[in-house]
Each structure stands twice: as structure tokens, then as C-alpha cells.
Amino acid sequence: MRVTVDSEKCQGHNRCFALAPELFDVDDYGTAVVIGDGSVPADLEEKARLAVANCPEFAIEIEE
């Protein structure tokens, strides 16, 4: 599984970083970026789905 953030859509609600700091980071302007290449270890898949389900701008996507 991999996660990606669409930086055009991201408005910095900071939900992903709050729920899954292992997978997402935020810059000085509050915009989210994935950590590393965005690949998700098996034990964090649940958290990745949680981040998607809580992003108000629909900016996060998962590739299985």
C-alpha cells in the first residue's frame, strides 16, 4: 500500500498528521507531505485509511 497527498487540494487541515504521524509530515505552512516514498507498512494500513477518511479536502489517496 502507498499513500499520496495532492498538494493542490491540501489546505492544511492537519488531520492526517494528527492521526498518522508515522506516514505524514507537515511543513511550516501546514501543508502535508508523505514521509519517504509513501509506502505503508502492513501494521499502519489501518491508520492510512483513517487519514483518508478524515481529510476534509479529499486530498489523500491510497494505492493498494
Place this chain on the structure above:
Amino acid sequence: MTDIYGPVTDWQNDFDHAVPEYNERAHEIWAEFQSSGCPVAHSDRYGGLWAPFTHEMVHEIAYDTDHFTSQGVVVNTGRPLIDAPVGPAPPITSDPPFHNIARRLLLPPFSPKVIAAWEPEVRRLCRELLDRMGEITPGESVVDAAMQYAQSIPVNVIARMLGFPTEDEELFRGFVHDVLERINEPVEARMEFMQRLDDYLTVQIEEHRENPRDDLTSYLLGVEIEGQKLSIEHVRGSIVLLLVAGIDTTWSAIGSSIWHLGTHPDDLRRLVEEPDVMLFALEEFLRAYAPVTMARLVKDDHDFHGCPMKANDWVLLPFPAANRDPAQFDRATEFVIDRQENRHGAFGLGIHRCLGSNLARLELKVAVEEFVARFPSFAVDGDVTWSVGQIRGPRRLPVRIDSVA
């Protein structure tokens, strides 16, 4: 701007969000619109006003900066004198492309990591306010959680972030209270309130110019737009915006959350027994009791899903109603304390996403945590008064304390 046109009998065609009945019955009114054939209210009040109540429509308007301008975000009988794209209070009243310039300037001091460092200070402040409530007799003592607690948190936090002298706290809170709360006083009195706040801010800014330090006021004095430092008026204007946008809103969110816990003992018990549920409860408070409705002005005549909007009509963006739309949320009208899927728009949607959202979340989380840690059992007991207008929250919130930790 409260109640200037009198009560509403026809919500569909003579809508008014600024009559006291609206915030008191808001949940019912939204549900009626969402289940009726027409989810858009209209009114000739305020020179023309529309209000769409579905998540889909609120989302669409928040994203559509071509047809709708942020030049005016608080509905009133007049129209703003300063044109887009800058507007009277950037960035909240700005449109693209200027909006992004004004917004980027303010983002870094409100970024998640900078704000997280404030947690111990916010906690200390909340505990101080609880201490100040004095001797509590469980089962008998009634405190006003809106006036004695929620109200003081945002104003004191922002004063500390701005680096104003702590001994001025009472004074500063008085100035801000006059400007934000005494909105029904005559115009001359209101101008005088504003002048007093302006004078106070000018003194503080000057003092920071002479003695720069690590705080928000010094940050604002140091930043540059296209190589230019901000004028003192711009710095003062930015501070006023942060006060206006950050205080009543956060006060309302804290108050509504305590109101919920004081009327839903099961949710209170769950939060006390299982403090980790706060990760989800925080967002559910924000979804179910979102305090902020914004507005836009229609740029040019525009047909919106069959509604003949005219240039300069107001359009409300009721994010709180969008958050309770069954088409977007499962069990939309219920409070689900550990809701897993929660794409709520309490902080807005699109480019104007609340700049203070990280601070607001921190304050709300810590305020509720500290209140329930001190008073693990309490209940609303007495008459609750709700605010009137675009910010919704309890202004008098009598709570009987049933146990003290």
C-alpha cells in the same frame, strides 16, 4: 446586527440567521431544509440573502471564488467599501490571487508544530481558571462554564502569544469584550471601543518595535511582503483580525462541547473513563457543534441551481449545517463520540481554511480535558442563553458540579 428586522415566520422566503430563534433551534431548522424539496432559503433582508443547507452546495460555493467573493464575510445591511481582491481584513476578506500572499504571511506562526509547543501554557491557564472558581460543594455549586471558563481561554492565550504584559490581562480582555460583545451599542460608543483597543495595540506594537523578542507581535513586525516590512497599521489590522476571528469562535466551541457533556452523561462518562477517545471526540464536537457560519457576496448575477442570485446578494456558508447533512455523514444528527470517518468542515473548506485551526483545536482539547479532569461529573442546570448571529455557542451556561476530582 441583531434582530433588526423582527421575528421570522417563513424560514424559506423570509430567512434571517440573526434572530435569536435561529441559533436556539438551529438543528431543527437545518434538518427541515435538508429533508424538504428546496434546501436553499432566501430573504430580502440585508439587501438580499441566500442560505444553502446541504454539504454539497456549501462545498461548491466555498470552492467557487469566480462567482462568490470574500470581500464581505459577515452579513449586514451595508456592503464593504474596500474592493476585492484585498478587502478590509486580509486574508479573510481577500480573493485570489492576493489572498495567498496575505495568508502565507500568517501561516508559519500557526503551523501545527509551533502551536503544539503551547500546550503546557494552555493547560496551566485552564487550571488557573478552574482554581479561581473557589470552593465547590458537589451537588450544589453551580458555575457558569461559558462566562467563568470558556470565555477567558482564547483571549488569554492570544494575549500571551502576542507577548502582551500578563498584568494587562484584565484590561485587554475588557477592550476585546467591548469590541466583540457590545455590538448593540450606538455607533459612537462602538467607535470609542475600537479606538481604545487600537490605542492599546499601538502602544504594545511600539514597545515591541523597540524591544523585539520571540513572540507573535515581533514576528509580524519582522515579516516582509515582497521585500517590504508591514506598516504599523497592517500589523495592528492583523492582530485585530486574529482577535475577531479567534475569540468568540473558540469560546463558542468550548462552551458547546461542555454543554453537550452536561446534557449527555453517557458521553461524559466515556470521556472520563477513556481519555484517549478524545482523539475522535474532539472532531465530533467540532462537527456536531461547529460554531462558525461564514458568508460571501455574489459577484455578478448568477444562476445557482435555479436560484436567481443577484450581484451583491449575500450568501451564507453554514458549515455547521453542512456538518449535519445526512447525505454526507452517517448518523448525521447523532453525536458519535468515536466517529471514525469525519470529513467535517467546521474550519471551512477550500482556500480560506481556518488559519487558527491548530490553535483552536489545542484550546478546545485542553479546555475540555481539564474541565472533566477536575469535574468528572456535572450537569447543565438552569437557563442556557445562546449567542445570536453567525457564531453559535452558549453565552450563559449554568453547570451544576456533582463531583470534584
